[in-house]
Amino acid sequence: MNQQIRRLSGVAMILLAALIVATTYWTTWARADLAAKQDNAIQRVAEFTIRRGRIEASGHLLAANRRRVVDSKPLFFRIYPKGPLTAQVVGYSTAARARTGLEKSLNDYLTASNESLSTFVDRSIAQLHGKPIQGNDVQLTLNLEAQRVALQALGTKCGAVAALDPRTGAVRVLASSPSFNPNLAERNFGAISKIRADCTPAAPLLNRATAGLYPPGSTFKVVTASAALQSGKFTPDSIFHDPGYCTEYGKQVHNFADQSGPEVFGTIRLYDALVHSVNSVFCNIGKELGAFAVLQQAKRFGFYKPPPLETPLEERLPSGLYQHGRLYYPVRESQVDPGRLAFGQERLLVTPLQMAMVAAAIGNDGREMRPYVVSRIVSPGGKTIVKTRPSRLAQPVSRDTAQQIQAMMLDVVHRGTGTAAAISGLRVGGKTGTAETGFSGRNTTWFICFAGPDDGSLPHIAVAVVLEGQTLTGGATAAPIARQVIEALLPSAGNP
Amino acid sequence: MSLRNRELVNLVLVGVVGTAAFGSAWIAHTNRVSAEALVDVALIAGLFLAAHLVVRRTAAQADPTLLPLVALLTSIGLTMNFRLNPADGRRQAVWVAIGILAFALTLVLLRFDYRVLEQYRYVFGVTAIILLLLPSLPVIGQRVNGVRLWVHVGRLQFQPGEVAKLLLVLFLAGYLREKREVLAQGRLKDFGPLLVIWGAAMLVLLQTSDLGSALLYFGVFVGMLYVATDRLSYVLAGGALFVLGSGLLYSALSRVQARVIIWLHPWTDHKIPCFNGTLDYRQNCQSYQLVRSLYSIGNGGYGGTGIGRETTTTLAGTPLIPELNTDFIFSAITQGIGLIGAAGVILVFMVLVARGMRVSLLAQDGFSKLLAVGLAFGLALQTFIIVGGVLRVVPLTGITLPFVSYGGSSVLANFIALALLLLVSHRARITGAAR
Numbered sequence: 001m002n003q004q005i006r007r008l009s010g011v012a013m014i015l016l017a018a019l020i021v022a023t024t025y026w027t028t029w030a031r032a033d034l035a036a037k038q039d040n041a042i043q044r045v046a047e048f049t050i051r052r053g054r055i056e057a058s059g060h061l062l063a064a065n066r067r068r069v070v071d072s073k074p075l076f077f078r079i080y081p082k083g084p085l086t087a088q089v090v091g092y093s094t095a096a097r098a099r100t101g102l103e104k105s106l107n108d109y110l111t112a113s114n115e116s117l118s119t120f121v122d123r124s125i126a127q128l129h130g131k132p133i134q135g136n137d138v139q140l141t142l143n144l145e146a147q148r149v150a151l152q153a154l155g156t157k158c159g160a161v162a163a164l165d166p167r168t169g170a171v172r173v174l175a176s177s178p179s180f181n182p183n184l185a186e187r188n189f190g191a192i193s194k195i196r197a198d199c200t201p202a203a204p205l206l207n208r209a210t211a212g213l214y215p216p217g218s219t220f221k222v223v224t225a226s227a228a229l230q231s232g233k234f235t236p237d238s239i240f241h242d243p244g245y246c247t248e249y250g251k252q253v254h255n256f257a258d259q260s261g262p263e264v265f266g267t268i269r270l271y272d273a274l275v276h277s278v279n280s281v282f283c284n285i286g287k288e289l290g291a292f293a294v295l296q297q298a299k300r301f302g303f304y305k306p307p308p309l310e311t312p313l314e315e316r317l318p319s320g321l322y323q324h325g326r327l328y329y330p331v332r333e334s335q336v337d338p339g340r341l342a343f344g345q346e347r348l349l350v351t352p353l354q355m356a357m358v359a360a361a362i363g364n365d366g367r368e369m370r371p372y373v374v375s376r377i378v379s380p381g382g383k384t385i386v387k388t389r390p391s392r393l394a395q396p397v398s399r400d401t402a403q404q405i406q407a408m409m410l411d412v413v414h415r416g417t418g419t420a421a422a423i424s425g426l427r428v429g430g431k432t433g434t435a436e437t438g439f440s441g442r443n444t445t446w447f448i449c450f451a452g453p454d455d456g457s458l459p460h461i462a463v464a465v466v467l468e469g470q471t472l473t474g475g476a477t478a479a480p481i482a483r484q485v486i487e488a489l490l491p492s493a494g495n496p
Numbered sequence: 497m498s499l500r501n502r503e504l505v506n507l508v509l510v511g512v513v514g515t516a517a518f519g520s521a522w523i524a525h526t527n528r529v530s531a532e533a534l535v536d537v538a539l540i541a542g543l544f545l546a547a548h549l550v551v552r553r554t555a556a557q558a559d560p561t562l563l564p565l566v567a568l569l570t571s572i573g574l575t576m577n578f579r580l581n582p583a584d585g586r587r588q589a590v591w592v593a594i595g596i597l598a599f600a601l602t603l604v605l606l607r608f609d610y611r612v613l614e615q616y617r618y619v620f621g622v623t624a625i626i627l628l629l630l631p632s633l634p635v636i637g638q639r640v641n642g643v644r645l646w647v648h649v650g651r652l653q654f655q656p657g658e659v660a661k662l663l664l665v666l667f668l669a670g671y672l673r674e675k676r677e678v679l680a681q682g683r684l685k686d687f688g689p690l691l692v693i694w695g696a697a698m699l700v701l702l703q704t705s706d707l708g709s710a711l712l713y714f715g716v717f718v719g720m721l722y723v724a725t726d727r728l729s730y731v732l733a734g735g736a737l738f739v740l741g742s743g744l745l746y747s748a749l750s751r752v753q754a755r756v757i758i759w760l761h762p763w764t765d766h767k768i769p770c771f772n773g774t775l776d777y778r779q780n781c782q783s784y785q786l787v788r789s790l791y792s793i794g795n796g797g798y799g800g801t802g803i804g805r806e807t808t809t810t811l812a813g814t815p816l817i818p819e820l821n822t823d824f825i826f827s828a829i830t831q832g833i834g835l836i837g838a839a840g841v842i843l844v845f846m847v848l849v850a851r852g853m854r855v856s857l858l859a860q861d862g863f864s865k866l867l868a869v870g871l872a873f874g875l876a877l878q879t880f881i882i883v884g885g886v887l888r889v890v891p892l893t894g895i896t897l898p899f900v901s902y903g904g905s906s907v908l909a910n911f912i913a914l915a916l917l918l919l920v921s922h923r924a925r926i927t928g929a930a931r
């Protein structure tokens with residue numbers, strides 16, 4: 001019988017060895033998949049045993065932890081010391097709700113579950129010691145003082161401010177109004193939905209700076225002007241005739257109240273058409289270039305793709321034409337009205353971050369840098385795991401074109417529609433925008449600009465400001481906010 | 497070193513590991529470090545020391561690894577039970593004490609020649625079938641989680657299947673020893689009693705809706721039949737019969753169907769009808785136990801969270817997985833001590849089974865060989881069915897993990913099985929030496 005006993009032993013050993021293989025599968029191969037499952041109740045609780053990494057900017061804590069013992073186990077709950085200041089960018093991490101913002105997209109780093117060798121070793125050692133796992137700290141590029149100024153300037157208005165360094169792409173301000181207190185997300189989420197502002201719905205959770213879609217109005221003329229100059233068909237000195245309107249499909253499209261100067265300019269250069277924001281000129285440029293040429297130029301600035309940033313993909317929306325709530329790219333020229341497109345109407349919708357990128361690219365002599373908000377990720381041991389190095393995203397326009405448009409935008413602030421953004425001692429170039437929303441007297445107003453010291457160096461900052469439901473123009477409402485943000489970001493230069 | 501001294505040294509090593517494990521759970525539970533934890537440890541250690549002394553007197557030449565391996569599994573089981581539910585942990589400790597008492601009694605009563613059991617084989621066989629049918633009887637039978645496995649007499653709850661398994665092995669060892677030559681010839685009329693067993697297994701399945709137990713009994717039977725007759729064709733025929741039988745019953749047993757569906761598709765992308773008429777994903781509904789158990793295992797990773805640091809409750813403190821200390825104890829263990837620890841536990845089972853098989857190889861007579869191989873293979877199969885179920889290797893069925901899961905009848909039956917293995921091993925060595 002011994003032969004049979006040996007064979008049966010073999011079967012028994014194979015059965016039990018299969019269990020070790022299966023255990024290995026679930027604890028290693030399938031582990032990440034299991035942890036990522038939406039209904040993983042264990043993971044949802046277990047993540048609270050991890051001391052999440054802190055999020056900080058300019059030396060201030062934006063997200064930290066409070067230790068509380070539950071069921072004889074120390075758990076770490078999130079607190080946000082700066083409250084509403086950076087609520088949409090940083091987001092929140094709670095037991096009851098899905099995470100948002102950087103708390104979501106950087107969750108692996110913040111919980112030290114990113115599998116770099118050093119964090120894996122740190123994590124294993126901490127586990128062996130019975131210490132709570134400690135996540136990696138995240139340092140942001142945000143300037144909290146400027147962020148505060150931006151939020152304060154927005155006040156009860158609905159809107160957003162995006163500011164970044166054109167030379168590197170480092171994001172300095174991402175303010176969205178109204179904001180909310182993320183400390184309420186865990187226990188009193190209802191209070192957040194009761195937040196009121198000058199718009200309905202107030203949507204405080206929406207990061208308007210990266211996911212707010214607005215008609216760009218005349219700020220888009222910067223893109224059209226880029227397309228015009230890049231095409232070689234136009235120069236800043238190209239002459240147009242402005243009758244006060246532009247004829248499209250046999251109808252007159254009138255110039256807008258946003259423009260400065262007389263109602264009808266008569267003979268005007270392209271240069272001055274941008275300075276005074278003359279719709280009829282851009283309407284004719286659009287008709288001459290065609291919709292595709294303008295859209296292609298927009299694409300080169302980054303339209304039709306969510307702008308790169310470390311926040312979750314679903315919290316960043318692409319800019320472009322939208323139809324029935326979806327991004328839309330025409331198949332034929334005739335599907336888009338090139339004249340209205342050229343001065344930023346049509347079905348164009350853009351995000352403040354994208355428009356800040358446009359201003360930054362022009363200001364930086366045509367080199368568009370990849371925007372980033374995370375400067376460094378540091379392990380609990382103090383080692384830098386990730387350090388963001390500035391990189392070029394695109395070259396949407398040539399250096400010559402960029403400098404020609406820079407000159408126009410400088411004159412916008414000097415003597416055109418954006419004089420409210422002028423700061424003595426600084427070189428500020430901008431473009432205003434006032435887009436009709438369909439509700440009479442209610443406009444979406446814009447100001448995009450670049451600014452830097454008046455010493456011939458490249459601009460240090462690019463800003464986009466958008467406001468919802470304004471009765472006045474972009475030059476009157478958005479430009480002053482941009483000025484305050486610039487003054488906060490470049491304080492020494494601003495006070496000679 | 498004598499065999500028994502080696503056993504003692506092994507037991508001391510197990511004691512060190514067990515003390516460390518239990519200490520972690522105790523400190524995590526009470527949130528303080530104190531020698532009080534050692535009182536509980538000392539009580540259990542004392543029990544195993546007593547068991548060791550009984551073995552010294554009654555089975556001095558028995559295999560010296562079996563008792564320490566069981567002690568290791570028992571201490572892991574007690575630690576986990578205490579960790580998950582201190583009250584259950586203490587009850588389990590009482591059951592271990594009773595189990596060791598039964599272990600000692602078995603050794604003492606059968607110390608001269610356990611082979612007297614052979615002559616009661618039909619008594620065992622009939623008793624086993626009666627025990628298996630008990631839970632299906634009205635009044636005393638009780639349905640727990642849709643499976644009839646429990647007998648309820650007054651305040652006492654009893655799961656007779658565990659004892660039935662033991663009796664079945666005893667019956668088969670005696671019966672197959674007697675009939676192996678005739679059975680090997682393959683005459684149809686000799687298969688009467690074996691068809692009865694197949695019928696009994698099917699009946700058990702039908703009555704209790706418990707695929708796991710039926711598979712266990714039938715698997716042990718087929719394994720022992722193969723060892724006795726060396727006919728692979730019987731194994732294949734037996735397997736075919738079981739598949740055929742359960743296939744026929746499958747459509748009739750919604751419980752078994754549900755188990756298989758959960759096994760094949762624990763996660764759904766669309767909502768399905770749930771218990772109380774609501775719609776939900778299956779992972780939140782029928783299969784939530786299995787799915788959460790897998791999450792628990794995944795959370796353990798390589799090294800585990802550490803004993804006492806497992807996540808078993810919500811942030812408010814309510815349990816996340818029901819039956820965690822019985823059916824799902826392996827997933828709690830894996831979360832606590834990770835892949836390394838859980839693989840270690842399975843290795844302990846492998847060594848235990850291998851030593852049991854060795855006992856069978858060394859035994860001199862057919863009854864002893866069949867008894868030992870039946871017990872060892874039963875242990876392996878039971879471990880495979882429950883752990884495999886938890887790991888989604890096979891459909892999940894509610895049977896206990898021997899020596900580890902919470903449950904009195906299981907502990908009792910398994911300790912008696914251990915005593916029988918030691919007796920066989922002892923006899924094999926003394927007769928082998930005498931020859």
